[in-house]
Amino acid sequence: MLAYRFDVFASIVFQCIVMFATSFFWKALYSNSDTVMGVGVQEMLTYTIISALMSIFLTTKVEDRVIESVRQGSVAMDMMKPINLFGIYFAEDLGYLTSLLFQNAIPIIVIGSLFITIPRPASWYHFLAFLGSFLMSFFINWFLSAIFAMWAFSILNMNPLVQAKRHIIRLLSGSIVPIWFFPSWLAKILNCLPFVYIYQLPLDLYIGKGTPASMLPRLAIQFAWLMILAAAFAILQKRVLRKVMVQGG
Amino acid sequence: MSVISVEHLSKEYQIAKKEKGLRGAVKNLFVARKTIVRAVNDISFSIEKGEIVGFIGPNGAGKSTTVKMMSGILTPSSGHVYVNGTDPQKERIKVVQDLGVVFGQRTQLNWDLRMGESFEMLKHIYRIDSGLYEENMAMMNEILGINEFLDTPARQLSLGQRMRGDLVAAMLHSPSVLFLDEPTIGLDVDGKYAIRKFIKEMNRKKQTTIILTTHDLGDIQELCERLIIINHGIIMEDGPLEELIDRIAPYKNLVVEYFDENAVEHEKAIILSHVGNMVTYRFQKADLTAAQLIHDISAQMRIKDVTIEEAKIDDIIRIAYGGKENGEKE
Numbered sequence: 347m348l349a350y351r352f353d354v355f356a357s358i359v360f361q362c363i364v365m366f367a368t369s370f371f372w373k374a375l376y377s378n379s380d381t382v383m384g385v386g387v388q389e390m391l392t393y394t395i396i397s398a399l400m401s402i403f404l405t406t407k408v409e410d411r412v413i414e415s416v417r418q419g420s421v422a423m424d425m426m427k428p429i430n431l432f433g434i435y436f437a438e439d440l441g442y443l444t445s446l447l448f449q450n451a452i453p454i455i456v457i458g459s460l461f462i463t464i465p466r467p468a469s470w471y472h473f474l475a476f477l478g479s480f481l482m483s484f485f486i487n488w489f490l491s492a493i494f495a496m497w498a499f500s501i502l503n504m505n506p507l508v509q510a511k512r513h514i515i516r517l518l519s520g521s522i523v524p525i526w527f528f529p530s531w532l533a534k535i536l537n538c539l540p541f542v543y544i545y546q547l548p549l550d551l552y553i554g555k556g557t558p559a560s561m562l563p564r565l566a567i568q569f570a571w572l573m574i575l576a577a578a579f580a581i582l583q584k585r586v587l588r589k590v591m592v593q594g595g
Numbered sequence: 596m597s598v599i600s601v602e603h604l605s606k607e608y609q610i611a612k613k614e615k616g617l618r619g620a621v622k623n624l625f626v627a628r629k630t631i632v633r634a635v636n637d638i639s640f641s642i643e644k645g646e647i648v649g650f651i652g653p654n655g656a657g658k659s660t661t662v663k664m665m666s667g668i669l670t671p672s673s674g675h676v677y678v679n680g681t682d683p684q685k686e687r688i689k690v691v692q693d694l695g696v697v698f699g700q701r702t703q704l705n706w707d708l709r710m711g712e713s714f715e716m717l718k719h720i721y722r723i724d725s726g727l728y729e730e731n732m733a734m735m736n737e738i739l740g741i742n743e744f745l746d747t748p749a750r751q752l753s754l755g756q757r758m759r760g761d762l763v764a765a766m767l768h769s770p771s772v773l774f775l776d777e778p779t780i781g782l783d784v785d786g787k788y789a790i791r792k793f794i795k796e797m798n799r800k801k802q803t804t805i806i807l808t809t810h811d812l813g814d815i816q817e818l819c820e821r822l823i824i825i826n827h828g829i830i831m832e833d834g835p836l837e838e839l840i841d842r843i844a845p846y847k848n849l850v851v852e853y854f855d856e857n858a859v860e861h862e863k864a865i866i867l868s869h870v871g872n873m874v875t876y877r878f879q880k881a882d883l884t885a886a887q888l889i890h891d892i893s894a895q896m897r898i899k900d901v902t903i904e905e906a907k908i909d910d911i912i913r914i915a916y917g918g919k920e921n922g923e924k925e
C-alpha cells in the first residue's frame with residue numbers, strides 16, 4: 347500500500363512540476379508582449395493547466411498491460427474469460443481513470459487554480475465543444491494505444507517503442523507547445539497526423555482560438571481519424587487474437 | 596456427440612535462433628534464423644460427457660500446448676478442436692462461457708483484490724445468477740474450505756490456498772468442461788487430498804467432463820478412468836489404466852518364504868530369484884491366479900509367508916512414455 351501511495355504522490359508532484367515549468371516559460375515569453383499569434387498570456391496559462399488535466403485522462407495502461415501479460419503468459423487467463431480481450435483492457439483503463447480523477451485530476455486543478463490561474467473556458471459553448479472534441483480525443487488516444495499494444499503479441503520487447511510513442515505524442519500533439527508556434531511546414535504535416543487531434547484541437551476549442559468556421563473542418567478531420575483508428579483497431583484485433591503467443595507451460 | 600473432439604491437431608512453434616555476443620546481436624537484427632519445434636504432432640481423440648481423462652506425458656511432451664489449443668487461447672497449426680460441438684478458434688467466447696480452466700502455474704485471481712472480490716467479479720463476467728453463485732460457493736467451500744481466505748488478497752495466499760481459490764474460480768459458473776493443467780503441483784498431502792476430492796465430487800454431482808494433466812501418480816490412480824499418454828507430441832496410449840497395466844505388465848510376482856532352502860516349481864510360473872528361503876515366482880495374470888499358485892505350492896511344501904507384488908505404477912507409466920523396460924520389478 348505504501349508503494350502505491352508513493353506512486354500516486356510522485357505522479358502528482360511530477361505533473362505539477364511540468365505544469366509550473368511550462369507556465370513559467372509562458373510568463374517569461376509573454377513578459378514583453380500582450381499577445382503572441384493572437385493568444386494572450388491568460389489563455390496560454392489556461393492552456394497549460396487544461397493540457398496537464400487532459401494528460402491525466404489520456405493515460406492508458408493498455409500497452410503495459412498487454413506487454414506484461416504476454417511476457418508472463420497471463421494473457422491466457424484473460425482469454426479464458428467470455429468477454430472481448432480488449433474489452434477487459436478498456437474496462438480496466440476506465441477503472442484506472444476513475445481513480446486518477448480523484449487522486450490526480452482534482453489536486454492538479456486545485457493547485458493550478460490557486461497558483462497559476464483559474465482555467466476559465468472562452469465561453470459555455472466553447473466548453474461544450476471542448477467536451478465533445480475531448481471525448482473523441484480520448485478514443486483516438488485509446489485506439490492508438492491499443493493498436494500499439496497489439497504489436498506486443500508478436501514483438502516481445504515492446505517497452506522502448508511504447509516509450510517512444512508516448513514522447514512523440516506529447517511533443518507532436520501540441521500538449522506542451524501549441525503547434526501554431528511550430529514552423530508552418532511542420533504544422534502542416536502535423537495537421538495531417540492524428541496526434542494534434544488528441545490535444546491541440548480540444549485545447550484550441552477551450553481557450554477559444556479560431557473561429558467556429560475554422561473549427562468545423564478540424565472537428566471533421568478529428569472524427570475521420572477516430573473512424574479510421576476504430577476500423578484499424580477492429581481489423582487488427584481479429585488478426586492479432588488469431589496468433590496470440592502464450593508463453594510458458 | 597462427444598464433449599470434446601480433437602482431430603489431427605498439430606502445433607508448430609517457431610523459435611528465433613539467436614547468436615551470442617555483440618557480433619551475434621548485430622547479426623540477429625538482419626537475419627533471424629528460425630527453428631521449428633513440433634510440439635503437438637497430428638493427435639486425435641474424443642472425450643465423452645462425464646469422463647475424467649488423465650492427459651499425461653513427460654516434460655515437454657506437448658500437454659500444455661494441447662490444453663491451450665483446446666481452450667481456444669492458442670491457434671493450432673493444423674487440425675481441429677471441438678468443445679461441445681463448437682470450434683474455440685471461431686467462437687472462443689461461446690466455448691469459454693461453458694469451460695473452466697486451471698493452469699496450476701498461473702492464477703486467474705486478481706493479484707490485488709481480495710479472493711472474494713475476484714469471485715464477485717467472475718460472477719459478473721459469467722453472469723452467474725445469485726442463487727447458483729451462493730449454492731456453488733457453499734458446496735465448494737465444504738470441500739476446499741476457502742471461506743477463511745475470502746478476505747485475503749491473492750498475493751498473500753500460499754500456493755495451496757491460491758490453488759483452491761483457482762479451482763473455485765474455474766467452477767463458479769458450473770461449466771460442463773473443466774481443464775486442469777497440473778492442479779496439484781507443489782501441494783502438500785492435505786491439499787492434494789482436498790483437490791482430488793473436489794474433482795471427484797464435481798464429476799459426480801455435475802457430470803463435469805474433466806481433462807487433467809499431472810505428473811502425480813496419485814492423481815492418476817485415484818482420478819483417471821482413462822489415460823491419454825502423449826510424448827514428443829504424439830499419442831502413445833489411450834485407454835483405461837488397468838488396460839495399460841495389463842498390457843505392459845501382464846504378470847504379477849509372488850514372493851514365497853519357505854521354512855528351508857528347498858523350493859517347489861510350478862509349470863505356469865517362472866522363478867525369478869531364489870535366495871535362501873525366499874523365492875520369487877512370476878506368473879501371467881491370464882494363465883494363473885495368485886490364489887491358485889499358493890494353493891498348488893502349499894500342497895507340496897509348507898510355506899511360511901507370501902507377498903504379492905504388482906508392477907509399480909511409475910514403471911508402467913515410464914514404459915508407456917516410451918522409456919526402457921529396465922524399470923521392471925525383479
Ligand SMILES: Nc1ncnc2c1ncn2[C@@H]1O[C@H](COP(=O)(O)OP(=O)(O)OP(=O)(O)O)[C@@H](O)[C@H]1O
Nearest residue numbers: 592593594595608634653654655656657658659660
Ligand atoms: N511459447 C513457446 N514457444 C516456443 N516453444 C514452446 C512454447 N511453448 C512450449 N514450447 C515447446 O513445445 C514443447 C511442448 O511444451 P508443453 O508446454 O506443451 O509441454 P508439457 O507437456 O506441458 O510439459 P510439462 O510437463 O513440462 O509442463 C516443448 O518442447 C516446449 O519447449
Ligand SMILES: [Mg+2]
Nearest residue numbers: 595658659660
Ligand atoms: Mg505443461
